[in-house]
Amino acid sequence: MDIRQQVREFLTTRRARLTPDNAGLSAGSNRRVPGLRRTEVAMLADVSIEYYSRLERGNIGGVSDSVLNAIARALQLDEAEREHLFDLARAANGSTTAVPRRKPKQWTPRPGLQLALDAITAGPAFVRNGRMEVLATNSLGRAFYDHVLDGPGRGNLARFNFLDERSRTFYPDWEAAADVSVAILRIEVGRDPRDKQLHDLIGELSTMSEDFRTRWGAHNVRRHGSGTKNFHHHIVGDLTLTYEGLELTAEPGLSLLIYTAEPGSPSQERLALLASWAATDQQLEPAQSTYQRPTTQGDGG
Template identity: 80%
Template sequence: MDNRTEVRDFLTTRRARITPEQAGLIGGGNRRVAGLRRSEVAMLADVSIEYYSKIERGNLAGVSGSVLESISRALQLDDAEHEHLFDLARAASESGVVAPQRKPKAWHPREGLQLALDAITAGPAFVRNGRMDILATNALGRAFYDWVLDGPGRGNLARFNFLDTRSTEFYPDWDAAADVSVAILRTEAGRTPRDKHLHDLIGELSTLSEDFRARWGAHNVRRHGSGTKNFRHHVVGDLTLTYEGLELTAEPGLSLLIYTAEPGSPSAENLALLASWQATGGRQPTVRDGAIEKPKERHA
């Protein structure tokens, strides 16, 4: 991805969404642009219009942290957007450095990490990377995400979202789930702009999904740390689950996510049913060479 294009599109989309009134300015008049003018952002950030225009054209190389902070405040960026701006600036400063290509190593969950996952029995737990590949799960996680692990998604949540028609059943609020998937990928693209696997995934989804292309062009980013989601599992039905995401200190770039249901709720009962289904013959994909695959059919 071209850094200058990413910077330009990100800053222009952030500027377009803020009205003069939201920025504490007087609006009115014949405005030919949506949101703020460049001159207004420059004034709010206390930099010259020439300098801000240069930045918005995509030239972030060498821009100081204090100027980035001022632009972030002027554009009212949230925490995820603020981090994304600094990620883009870091990538711009490193754009002339070409790292030697290394053959990627197959990722395997450490024994202690898999044991920790297996110790979680009350809810689905899994490890994913920033590309939204599911890399390891506990038993309930394999049952919960069986459609993701076995089908067009090939173990990737974003690919499942946009390329597997079953995702509209699994996510009752499909639009919200799709927005989150793209925002996570956009965040990862800012953090690791030279990730070839990420580029390939974005190219695949852009080619095959108009819904993905439209969302990708919005340049929205987000943190995915905690919250509540609704699901509709094909075996047990509706589930309302809270989730917590934890960064793995020993595995940079990977996150551990755990879903839980309110004790005594219908969702808790349905999770227990799902665990029973899994334990008594549900399909159980396994991790091998860094990917989760479908097991062979067992014959009597």
């Protein structure tokens, strides 16, 4: 992907969303831009208008950390957005945080990792990479994500979100789920802009989904660490689950996510019912038999 274009569009969209009132400035009159002017951002960051304009044109290579931090403060970037800006700057300098690339191979979880997943029985647990590919699950995770693993999603949460109509039932707040999917992919683009499989996925979704194209153009980024989500599973109905995301130290670029329900809640009872359904195997088997694990590298890049 064109890093200069990514930088240009990211900074422009961040500036457009920040009003003078938000920045503690007088709005004045005859404003022709929806957000701050370049001169106002430059003033807030204590850099010259010429220098900031150069940055917003995408010329971010060689910019110091102190200037990047000043721009981040001026644009009121949150932590995920600030990290994304730094990732883009590293990419512009020809450096990324991704581990050296290896030949693509079919990734399989280490026996110890799969044992750890299988030891989690109270909720769905799975491993995914930055491309939103589900790479390994526990038994309850396979039952929970059976439609993700079997169908247009082909084991990819973003593809499921935008190319499988069943996602609109699975995610009661589909708009928010779609926003998160795209924001995570944006993070991954900054982390490893050379990932061809990621480029191919974005191209596929951009071609096939207007909802994706609209969100991709917004340049929003987000970390997906913890929180609460609502789901509607086709077997057990409504679920309200808390999730925790953990980075896998031994597998850079991969995350372990675990969903749990509040003890004694209807959601916990429904998860137990789903676990019982999964244990029968006879209904779960069709989803397993058609699922092919995505071809990926162990580093998720």
